[in-house]
Amino acid sequence: MKHFLNLKDISSVHLKKIISDAKKRKKKRKKLNIIDEDKDKPLKGKLLIQMFEKPSLRTRLSFYLAIKQLGGGTITLRSNELHLGKGGESLEDTAKILSSYADGFMLRTDSDQKINDFSKYLKIPLINGLSPSSHPTQVLSDIFTIEEIKKKSISKMNICWIGDSNNVLNSLIAASVKFSFNLNVGCPKNYGPKKSILDWVKKNKRNIKIFNDAKKAALNADVVFSDKVISLNDKVDKSKKIKDFKNFQINSELMSFTKKDSIFLHCLPRGTEVSNVVFSSKKSKVWQQAFNRVHVQKSILLYCFEKLR
Numbered sequence: 341m342k343h344f345l346n347l348k349d350i351s352s353v354h355l356k357k358i359i360s361d362a363k364k365r366k367k368k369r370k371k372l373n374i375i376d377e378d379k380d381k382p383l384k385g386k387l388l389i390q391m392f393e394k395p396s397l398r399t400r401l402s403f404y405l406a407i408k409q410l411g412g413g414t415i416t417l418r419s420n421e422l423h424l425g426k427g428g429e430s431l432e433d434t435a436k437i438l439s440s441y442a443d444g445f446m447l448r449t450d451s452d453q454k455i456n457d458f459s460k461y462l463k464i465p466l467i468n469g470l471s472p473s474s475h476p477t478q479v480l481s482d483i484f485t486i487e488e489i490k491k492k493s494i495s496k497m498n499i500c501w502i503g504d505s506n507n508v509l510n511s512l513i514a515a516s517v518k519f520s521f522n523l524n525v526g527c528p529k530n531y532g533p534k535k536s537i538l539d540w541v542k543k544n545k546r547n548i549k550i551f552n553d554a555k556k557a558a559l560n561a562d563v564v565f566s567d568k569v570i571s572l573n574d575k576v577d578k579s580k581k582i583k584d585f586k587n588f589q590i591n592s593e594l595m596s597f598t599k600k601d602s603i604f605l606h607c608l609p610r611g612t613e614v615s616n617v618v619f620s621s622k623k624s625k626v627w628q629q630a631f632n633r634v635h636v637q638k639s640i641l642l643y644c645f646e647k648l649r
C-alpha cells in the first residue's frame with residue numbers, strides 16, 4: 341500500500357502513471373451512467389473512509405464517485421462526532437480502529453501534523469484531501485485537465501499562478517518540479533512562497549519566477565491559475581489581505597497579456613480574485629476542471645492500493 345500525502349514525495353514516474361491511467365479510464369466510461377461501475381471493478385469490496393475537519397464539496401463528492409465507480413464504497417465521518425475530535429481518544433488508537441474497519445482513509449485537516457501522525461499509525465493508505473500546506477489531489481487533477489485541453493505535455497507550457505502562496509500553490513510548485521514546467525507566480529511583496537519551498541525547488545535544479553507585478557507574471561502564459569485570497573486556514577487580518585491583493589485580480593486586461601489560446605483555472609470555491617467576466621468566459625475551464633477530479637481520484641486510489649496498470 342502507498343500513502344498519497346504530498347506531490348514532492350511521490351516520484352514523477354508514479355505521478356505520470358496516475359495521469360495516464362486516469363486518461364484511459366475516463367475514455368472507457370463514455371457510455372456509463374455516473375454511478376455505474378467500471379467493468380473491471382478493481383476496488384470491489386473495498387471501503388474508503390473520508391473525514392473532513394473543514395468544509396468540502398468537490399473533494400467529498402469526487403472521492404464518493406471515484407471509489408463507487410471502482411466497485412467499492414465510502415462512508416464519511418464527521419470529525420466533531422469522533423472521540424478524537426473531542427480529545428477523548430488518541431490518534432494512535434483511532435488509526436488502529438480505522439485500519440481494521442476500512443481499506444483506505446481520506447483526510448482533510450487543519451493540521452499537517454495530523455497527516456504525519458496518521459501516516460505513521462495507519463495500516464491502510466492515507467490520502468491528503470487538503471492540509472494547511474498542500475492540496476495534492478487537486479493539483480494532480482489540474483495537470484490532467486490542462487493536458488486534456490491542450491493536448492500536449494505540461495512540460496511544454498508556461499503556467500502562471502496569480503494569488504496567495506497557499507496550499508494549492510505549494511502543490512503546484514511541487515508539480516512544476518515533478519513535471520518540469522515553467523511556473524511564474526504573481527503576488528504582492530511579502531506574500532511569496534516560503535523560503536524552505538524555494539530552497540527545495542533549487543535543490544531539485546528547477547527555478548520558479550516570482551513577480552510582484554501580475555502582468556509580468558501573466559505574460560505569455562498558457563494557463564492562469566488563481567485561488568481565494570483568504571484560505572480556510574487563514575488566521576489573518578482579512579480586510580488588509582484583500583486590500584494588499586487589489587492589483588492581483590484576474591480580469592480581462594490581465595488575460596490580454598497571456599497567450600491567445602490561454603485558459604483560466606480555479607480549484608473553487610471562488611472569491612473576488614477573478615472577475616465575473618473572466619470566470620464566465622470561454623477561457624475559463626473551471627467546470628471541466630472540477631469534474632475531472634473524479635477521474636484522477638480514481639487513479640490516485642488505484643496507486644494507493646498498488647493496482648495501477
Ligand code: CP
Pocket residue numbers: 395396397398399400470478607608609
Ligand atoms: N477544490 C476543492 O478542493 O473543493 P472543495 O473544498 O469543495 O472540496
Ligand code: NVA
Pocket residue numbers: 470475506507508567568570571572573607608609
Ligand atoms: N486554498 C484553499 C483551497 C480550497 C479548496 C483553502 O485552503 O481554503
